[in-house]
Amino acid sequence: MKILLVEDDRTIASGLEYSLKQEDYVPLLCQNAASATEVIHQKIDEIDLCLFDLNLPDGSGYDLCELVKRRRDIPVIFLTAYDDEVNVVMGLDMGADDYITKPFRIRELVSRIKSVHRRYTRQTQPKNIIEIDNIQINILDGKVYKNGQEIFLTALEYRLFLIFANHIGQVLTRAQLLDRIWDVGGDFVNDNTLTVYIKRLREKLEDNPQNPTLIKTIRGMGYKVGE
Template sequence: MIKIAMIEDDLELAEVLSLYLKQFNIEVTNYEEPFLALSSLKLQKFDLIILDLTLPGMDGLDVCKEIVEKFNIPIIISSARSDITDKVTALKLGADDYLPKPYDPRELEIRIRTILRRFNKSLEKEELNVKKTFVLDEEKKEIKKDGVYLKLTAAEFEILSLFIKREGFIVSREDIFENSDILNSDYESSGSLAVIINRIRHKIEDNPREPNYLHTIRGMGYKFIQ
């Protein structure tokens, strides 16, 4: 579990980001007050900091400076302040990335993992040494099972990719449609999604009737485990 400390006084945004990141095995603890956050960093271990710049009682740039001086933790600045000077100053102080608001939570998740791989080489090695049955290559639009390429249609690739990225978490039908560039209401109304899921099972399971990887969670959706 990746542990993130977020210093953000917009509680609604903090809750949205926390819920989104949770599905990727990222646990977020939010601190509305920067002084409380700095105190907590002395007592708890976090893998990364997400820091807003406009905070009550203390400017975010000052918080960034103190974190860099006292702790060895990577920092992503998440701010609505558009002044390029703030961005330059934050990076000069030692922040690892600067993400201007508003942004897609998916971009935040990718940046978190990218920074952690760069910051923690041992984590990168652990990830590389873990042998997965299924390997997703989004750039090439390919999925391998035990080193062998799966022959998938565009819709099958899209859905199986989503399952792999959210391994271990329940993915609802609504999640699939919301994250799909191919599927639309026609698929939902005609029941074609169930047909695609069945085709995927026939391509990845030894026994599609007793799946080892792609499980149906009654009334909730699907869970992919490898």
């Protein structure tokens, strides 16, 4: 797997580069936004995943993430020294797939890389049936089953749950969810309406809606289905 690594701290960068090579990855190391931008323009089709430091001497990981996502849908993980919710949510809203806060252990980073890459691999494989625990979605029929019994969902409930099903293990912010569903089919969905639909899905699909284990709330960030 070829990984675009952008980190301006030379000590951290060299350590990450060495560790990634030890895991049989092929890191492309850049230490500023300008050189990373050049690599993205020239080699985007060769890159499998991106690791972007948020704060760079001549730009930010946000800008690089936006550039990558415009050109190709590949995973982006942010390396950040900040763990406050504003920076995390902003990154997720821009399309980042995960983030890891410095300092971190290399094993944790490798685990995140593998998890995100598996998620993308699953998404690129066409499936007619999606299974999440005891829930089954039949894409061809547009039906949802729980323990083999069909669960009736409205059109918007189904579209919302399908968004989650297509992003297993990924934290989706409320802004991302609203952006994907509000104008589909001419339905208007605002923030309050989204809360209602999340509640309805839980009531229909969770074993215990008061203690949801399927559609999990990630405090301060959004929601996640699956690991």
